[in-house]
Amino acid sequence: MNVNSVSSTFLLIAFFVYLLAFFLFVLSITGKRWSNRKPEEHTRQWGFVAFITSVVGFACHVTFFFTRWAEGDHIPTSNMYEFMTFLGMMIMCAFLIVYLIYRTPVLGVFALPIGFIIIAYASVFPSEVQPLIPALQSYWLKIHVTTAATGEAFFAVGFAGGLMYLLRSVDYTETTKNDKKEQRGVELTLFFILMLVAFIASIFTFNGSGYKAVFSKDVIVTNAQGVQETNHTTETYVLPPIVQPYDTKVVEMKSFLGMSEPLFTAPSWMEGASAGRKLNTVIWSILGGLILYALARLVARKPLGAAIGPIVKGMDAEDLDEISYRAIAIGYPIFTLGALIFAMIWAQEAWGRFWGWDPKEVWALITWLFYAVFLHLRLSKGWQGKKSAWLTVIGFIVVMFTLVGVNLVIAGLHSYAGV
Structure with a gap:
């Protein structure tokens, strides 16, 4: 069995382990209704099992990443398949970090689906290991892409927190x-x-x-x-x-x-x-x-929000707001380094200019400016609660358009990523 088939197997295992972890997180929230134990004890125990399962899935995902790297002799972030699988891995990493801080099982119910949807989306693209095109033959590929994706991964967790807050706070009876x-x-x-x-x-x-x-x-x-x-x-x-x-x-x-x-x-x-x-x-x-x-x-x-909302009704709204804000506060400086500073240095080396108004560059700047406005309004103007939650949701839609829409719809110097 060659390394590529081994790497693909580990990604498939990771995907199904993530699915199992998701159902365990759901069980930790909903199963307390018919459990003979105290609700808090049931949630804590099953939440811990779900977290350990998530760690196992993440370990399989990391194994996929490094075995594919060994097969291709370059970091596997050079096309849409590789980048999206890496982004999915970093979303899971960001989720595990935020979970360890807040120990909130319901976060897994909303964050894990983002991760395995991204992995499923990656599988749409050709998965064959491809040689690097000249524009990508640089050590900046490792630095720029990995840090940008890590920042976006924390934005995804922030989106999950913001969506949970809205489902918790929006009243469908009014x-x-x-x-x-x-x-x-x-x-x-x-x-x-x-x-x-x-x-x-x-x-x-x-x-x-x-x-x-x-x-x-x-x-x-x-x-x-x-x-x-x-x-x-x-x-x-x-x-x-x-x-x-x-x-x-x-x-x-x-x-x-x-x-x-x-x-x-x-x-x-x-x-x-x-x-x-x-x-x-x-x-x-x-x-x-x-x-x-x-x-x-x-x-x-009934409306989907009204059907899903009861899952988070027991959560403290301030905790959800804090989770969303903290995830973005962690991701923003990482994204700044990866998507702007490191990207401009690489652009200078590759194309002889720091900035060229390429569609991907423009939308990366729009994403950065949006989250800069978010943090300004949050810290200086006191935008918390629903206002903050709506901004996290809109911001992640901007991120997804930058990743999907720009790569696949708008032509530009970064169009190779959609091949």
């Missing part, structure tokens, strides 16, 4: 305009999470079934001698094409639910690599999210 607005905000946040889950599930489903649609396009280019040539290019979809790339012909397309051809063509102004496929993916993600949300509402027979 009907005032402000209460309705808060309820819609919580439901929208949960919908975004389900949309990411739907995207992962749809990719796995259609990939597993062998679905494929291929489009072709002839592009006229001028060679170095000034002679025009026709290049034949193809675009392959793994999701049924609701959207056809602009100015292309269908080469191969399997019928799906009676749909034997795309419903419409991407507009001509939508340019860039794989623009039609990316729009198609976004549409599928939204549709899948809507279906999952509708099914969840049908099962719960």
Whole structure:
């Protein structure tokens, strides 16, 4: 068995151990209702078992990381698969650190799903060990990417704390305009999470079934001698094409639910690599999210926030607020070093400039500025409670767009990360 297969096995084990730890954390919270022991004793004991299980999963995850490093002869953070698995590992590390500080089992109920959803998302991308492209052949790859991901991991734990606070504090029994607005905000946040889950599930489903649609396009280019040539290019979809790339012909397309051809063509102004496929993916993600949300509402027979809220009703709101703030306070200086300072030094070495307004650079700056504003409002203006919680939720949405949207939708110097 080669090292790569060993590393993949350890990642798979880590994923399922994380799932087990999640269910144990759920049991530590909900099982006290039918346990003969005191609720506090039940929560403490099962919470400890869940924590140890999480540590075992993290150890397997770390083993995956170093065995893959040995196989590729470079730190495994050079493409989307490697970066997302590393981010998932650091989210679990950040969770374990924050848990050791506060010893709050309910945090595992919300933080662990973020970790294993990120790992599942990583599995969407090609997992083969790839040689480093020239732009990444630098020791700054180790420094810049790892510190930036570590900061983002603490932002994820801060998001979990903020979401718990909102579920604890938003009253679904009230009907005032402000209460309705808060309820819609919580439901929208949960919908975004389900949309990411739907995207992962749809990719796995259609990939597993062998679905494929291929489009072709002839592009006229001028060679170095000034002679025009026709290049034949193809675009392959793994999701049924609701959207056809602009100015292309269908080469191969399997019928799906009676749909034997795309419903419409991407507009001509939508340019860039794989623009039609990316729009198609976004549409599928939204549709899948809507279906999952509708099914969840049908099962719960109430808004999802109202169904999940009772899990955290016994938590002290101030403790949740403190967990969220402390996680971000730890992550912000680490993110500052990794995503800005180290990134600019590497950019100077690689491209001869500290700043170039590349989309990834711009969104990293937006993320940094957002959390700078968060800390300023928190420390100077006294924004605590719901105001602080909403900012942590919005901030992590910005982080996810920086990681997912910029890499996969917007072209730029960092586009290699989406390959």
